[in-house]
Amino acid sequence: MLFRQGEPSTGLHAVLYGSIKLSMRAARGERVVDIVGPGHSFGEPVMFMEKPYIVSATALADSLVLQVAKEAVFAELERSPQLARRVIAALSQRIEGLVREVETYALGSAAKRIAAWLLRRVPPGASGEATVTLPAAKRQLASQLNLSAEHFSRVLRELAARGLVEARARRLRIPDVERLRAWSELP
Secondary structure (H helix, E strand, O other): EEEOOOOOEEEEEEEOOOOOOEEEEEEOOEEEEEEEEEOOOOOOOOOOOOOOOOEEEEEEEOOOOEEEEEEHHHHHHHOHHHHHHHHHHHHHHHHHHHHHHHHHHHHHHHHHHHHHHHHOOOOOOOOEEEEEOOOOOOOHHHHHHEEEEEHHHHHHHHHHOOOOOEEEOOOOEEEHHHHHHHHHOOO
């Protein structure tokens, strides 16, 4: 456990290796909000707003997470306008991604949500074959996508039957990224 929902924000966190589950308390237990992997960070929004953490952070596997104290981040942002622009750009990308995610949740079927989730994990510009390794158990990913674990598995079988993915344990092969992207587009 890195921190719990409601604790004071201490800074930003960068995942060097491993995976971190961000979750919140819900009416029926826990709701997975995100799973953060290597090269990604979390905790910035509440750090800038100087509010308590809105999620809990738990390592799902052996992980190394670098915590940068908010005082150090604020001091460096004042010294470096270039860093400030990169932080603003990164947060803007997250907002754009969340807006697209909300659109998918509002308008898309479970299959479209899973396809969109998979496509967000494919390197930008990829068009041929790609492989996505699930960063956590299907049950946790299903929670993140607001699905039951059974429904998540059923949808993966449906996508496989359509030839859009091939599932082997936690590795999903996408034979044709462009075909999956075209299929998943909302009307």
